[in-house]
Amino acid sequence: MKTVAVIDRFSDQDTAVILVESVQKEFVVKQAELPQEAKPNDYLDVEIIGQTLRIIGINHEETSSRKTSIQDKMAKLRAKNSGVSRRRR
Structure with missing residues (x-):
């Protein structure tokens, strides 16, 4: 299954x-x-095969x-919080 x-x-x-x-x-x-340039919060194209994850590559668009x-x-x-703090003053 690709996801x-x-x-x-x-x-x-x-x-x-x-x-996933x-x-x-x-x-x-x-x-x-x-992939060498991968970092936290990057999205990856992957394939799940049974209980194994196969990494296809970084999904730059996602x-x-x-x-x-x-x-x-x-x-x-x-913006919402700045409006609230102005009203409290």
């Missing part, structure tokens, strides 16, 4: 925690299995889209 996953974090033991939202599973892989979405949400929160 997308996100690199949640790197651990001290040279491993990476990969979250579509199946709500967490995989731990060796950092050496990731990574950019998610980053933009988060930035937009943060801007809205900041």
